[in-house]
Amino acid sequence: MNAKYYPFGAEMATLDLSWFDSPEDEFQLQRLDESISYLSGRDTDRRDIEALLAIFERFPEHDGFGVFWAILHCLERLPGYEPALLESVRRTPGNFNLLMIKRMLNSGITQSGDQSLAELIQEIADSHHAGERARQIAKRLLPPSGKA
Numbered sequence: 001m002n003a004k005y006y007p008f009g010a011e012m013a014t015l016d017l018s019w020f021d022s023p024e025d026e027f028q029l030q031r032l033d034e035s036i037s038y039l040s041g042r043d044t045d046r047r048d049i050e051a052l053l054a055i056f057e058r059f060p061e062h063d064g065f066g067v068f069w070a071i072l073h074c075l076e077r078l079p080g081y082e083p084a085l086l087e088s089v090r091r092t093p094g095n096f097n098l099l100m101i102k103r104m105l106n107s108g109i110t111q112s113g114d115q116s117l118a119e120l121i122q123e124i125a126d127s128h129h130a131g132e133r134a135r136q137i138a139k140r141l142l143p144p145s146g147k148a
Contacts, residue, residue: 015039015051023062036070040077049081053088053097060094061133068096075100082112086120093124093134102141118143 017035022028032055039048052071055064062068075081082104088097098121105117124130124138 014045015048017051017055020055020058023059023064023068029064029067032064033067033070036067036074040074044078046080046084049075049078049084050088053084056094056096057088057092060092060097060131063095072096072100076103086112086115089120089124093127093130093138095133095137098124098134098137098141105141 015035017032020028020032036052039052052075055068055071059068064071075085085097085100089101101117101121104112105121110117121138121141125135125142127135130138
């Protein structure tokens with residue numbers, strides 16, 4: 001097995017997805033999917049969560065031909081992913097991390113820690129830092145009045 005594509009560090013402690021650089025490369029997508037499956041059956045920590053969210057940040061407008069959905073579902077099963085998700089959205093709002101916020105709101109979660117999810121969405125909708133697509137997604141997540 002090529003070490004470059006081995007999903008975990010030498011001590012098998014932390015997920016390493018730094019090798020993933022093309023959401024259109026079939027081989028890399030297969031390896032990413034295998035890494036996600038493997039992660040689902042082991043103990044995780046914040047670094048694993050951040051490694052998964054980093055994929056969304058590096059490719060904010062891609063879906064990895066469906067593999068990014070596996071990341072989303074994996075993250076939602078991990079306890080304590082919410083703070084890292086909010087940080088990810090603040091750094092690089094994109095399709096999937098904003099979708100995760102939407103899913104939290106749809107399930108009745110309105111806060112994570114001290115952060116109102118609606119206020120975070122409003123920040124993204126108004127942000128000049130966020131890309132046009134991210135702002136559009138955030139605006140669609142706002143209540144009908146258009147303000148959180």
